[in-house]
Ligand SMILES: NC(=O)C1=CN([C@@H]2O[C@H](COP(=O)(O)OP(=O)(O)OC[C@H]3O[C@@H](n4cnc5c(N)ncnc54)[C@H](OP(=O)(O)O)[C@@H]3O)[C@@H](O)[C@H]2O)C=CC1
């Protein structure tokens with residue numbers, strides 16, 4: 164199996180390195196292209212056998228799966244290059260949420276999928292959100308989900324839910340890191356607990372909480388109940404969260420959804436300019 168990566172910036176590079184580190188892919192199975200060629204050349208130097216393509220078209224030729232790891236506004240030019248080159252047998256995968264499967268399928272003759280990864284794949288964990296176009300066959304889904312199960316947990320979702328799901332799985336690490344930083348600052352100013360120590364405690368707590376909610380058999384409700392012992396401090400802390408956090412997540416989802424819808428409108432206009 165040959166895989167192309169178009170765009171080796173932050174996420175493209177991270178996916179390549181994660182698939183290699185997991186052992187799911189060998190360097191000789193990968194061909195990559197990017198606007199700034201030196202970014203691919205760095206990967207080729209680090210992983211001998213990984214092929215540097217001098218153009219996106221060259222990367223796409225002879226690849227079974229083509230990952231498009233460019234930002235939404237760069238899709239117009241990439242799809243214009245690929246539309247006369249890709250074939251019905253190839254699978255093109257977008258890793259960005261505002262690019263609709265319908266956009267991909269209306270322009271490309273290939274099969275189309277959308278898989279939203281997460282930075283946590285770099286430590287072989289986290290959920291990859293999987294959405295499939297109409298031409299994708301069951302064996303294609305299997306192939307993609309097998310590949311992503313090497314770096315995390317593939318989770319099929321309807322495309323209409325991609326924003327709210329990706330807020331949790333892909334934006335979540337940034338949101339939680341922000342909350343943890345605030346918590347560490349408060350701990351330091353209240354008791355003098357060193358900020359770095361507080362962050363380490365929090366990181367270990369997040370790891371363990373994730374494990375309890377996956378392999379540990381706990382639900383979120385059971386976890387709260389088990390920790391908040393009657394007459395203890397956790398119950399008092401949960402009260403504070405109930406009072407102050409109640410509105411935060413509806414507001415966060417409203418804001419990210421508004422931005423997503425704005426991006427969709429902008430992209431719809433751009434896609435009108437690409438002839439199928
Ligand atoms: N960061 C995250 O945690 C996640 C990001 N994503 C999605 O990944 C997408 C990419 O993000 P990210 O990797 O951070 O962005 P980057 O800007 O780091 O990477 C995009 C890469 O695409 C290259 N590029 C741009 N245009 C072209 C072109 N025409 N042909 C070939 N290569 C091109 C850029 O080249 P150059 O180096 O010259 O700029 C750059 O290296 C985003 O849309 C985001 O939504 C999805 C899930 C999680």
Ligand SMILES: O=C(O)[C@@H]1CCC=N1
Nearest residue numbers: 260329330333334335
């Ligand atoms: O901030 C962003 O747009 C991307 C999408 C998911 C995570 N980062």
